[in-house]
Amino acid sequence: MTTPMIELREVSRRYDDGPPALRHVSLTVRSGEAVAVLGPSGSGKSTLLNLLAGLDRPDTGTVTVAGVRVDELGETGAALHRRNRVGMVFQFFNLLDDLTVADNVVLPARLAGMGRAEADRRAAELLESLGIDRHARVHPGRLSGGERQRVAVARALMNRPALLLADEPTGALDTAAGQDVSGLLADLNAEGQTVVVVTHDLALARSCTSRTVRIADGRITEDVPSRNLAPETAR
The missing domain is CATH 3.40.50.300 (P-loop containing nucleotide triphosphate hydrolases)
Structure with missing residues (x-):
C-alpha cells in the first residue's frame, strides 16, 4: 500500500x-x-x-x-x-514585478541550487506547456490576472x-x-x-x-x- x-x-x-x-x-x-x-x-x-x-x-x-x-x-x-x-499558488500571485516572467519562474530553482542553463530549460518547458511562453520576457504587470496566475503556477511547479x-x-x-x-x-x-x-x-x-x-x-x-x-x- x-x-x-x-x-x-x-x-x-x-x-x-x-x-x-x-x-x-x-x-x-x-x-x-x-x-x-x-x-x-x-x-x-x-x-x-x-x-x-x-x-x-x-x-x-x-x-x-x-x-x-x-x-x-x-x-x-x-x-x-x-x-x-511543496509548490504554493496564492490568491494575489505574489510575483516580483521587477523581474520578467521567466525570471520569476526560474527563481525557486536557482534558490535550490539548480544551474542557470538547466533552470532556464525547465522554465521554458513550463511556460510552453502552460501556454504563456510568448510572455517570457515580459514583466508581470503587463499581463492579465489569468496570465499572472499561470505564471504563479509555473513557478510553483518549477522544482517538481x-x-x-x-x-x-x-x-x-x-x-x-x-x-x-x-x-x-x-x-x-x-x-x-x-x-x-x-x-x-x-x-x-x-x-x-x-x-x-x-x-x-x-x-x-x-x-x-x-x-x-x-x-x-x-x-
Missing part, C-alpha cells in the same frame, strides 16, 4: 486566547488526489494549509507530507520542505513538488480567468499532480477536484466526492 501524500492525526492549533483554529483534525490524502478544502473565512482552512506548508506548527497532533513529519521540522527544515516538496497547494487561486480573477485557472488545475491533476485547493468557492471545488473536505469552526464536518456537493455546502 502506498504511503499517503498527506496524513494529519488529531491536529489542533490555537492562537493566543481565541477559540481553536483547528480542533482534533485527522485527514488523509492519497498521492495523485485533487482535494478541495471548503469553508468560510475563519473556518480553519488557511491554518490547515499553513501546517501542510510548514509555515506553522500544531499545538497537538502530527502533520506528515510525502513521508516527512513536517511538525518536527525546524526553521531551516521547513524552508527546505517548501522548496523541495510532490504537493501543489493553491490558496483561493481564483479569488482575484474574473469569471473567465477563474474558469481558465480551474481547468489548468484539473489538467495538472489528470497528469498525476497531487493538488489541495483551499477555497470558499463551491464551483471551484466541483470543477477541479474529485473530493471536498468541508471545515467549520476548526472541525471537518463533511468529506465527500466533489460531484456530490449540495448548494448549501457553500454557506
Whole structure:
C-alpha cells in the first residue's frame, strides 16, 4: 500500500486566547488526489494549509507530507520542505514585478541550487506547456490576472513538488480567468499532480477536484466526492 501524500492525526492549533483554529483534525490524502478544502473565512482552512506548508506548527497532533513529519521540522527544515516538496499558488500571485516572467519562474530553482542553463530549460518547458511562453520576457504587470496566475503556477511547479497547494487561486480573477485557472488545475491533476485547493468557492471545488473536505469552526464536518456537493455546502 502506498504511503499517503498527506496524513494529519488529531491536529489542533490555537492562537493566543481565541477559540481553536483547528480542533482534533485527522485527514488523509492519497498521492495523485485533487482535494478541495471548503469553508468560510475563519473556518480553519488557511491554518490547515499553513501546517501542510510548514509555515506553522500544531499545538497537538502530527502533520506528515510525502513521508516527512513536517511538525518536527525546524526553521531551516521547513524552508527546505517548501522548496523541495511543496509548490504554493496564492490568491494575489505574489510575483516580483521587477523581474520578467521567466525570471520569476526560474527563481525557486536557482534558490535550490539548480544551474542557470538547466533552470532556464525547465522554465521554458513550463511556460510552453502552460501556454504563456510568448510572455517570457515580459514583466508581470503587463499581463492579465489569468496570465499572472499561470505564471504563479509555473513557478510553483518549477522544482517538481510532490504537493501543489493553491490558496483561493481564483479569488482575484474574473469569471473567465477563474474558469481558465480551474481547468489548468484539473489538467495538472489528470497528469498525476497531487493538488489541495483551499477555497470558499463551491464551483471551484466541483470543477477541479474529485473530493471536498468541508471545515467549520476548526472541525471537518463533511468529506465527500466533489460531484456530490449540495448548494448549501457553500454557506
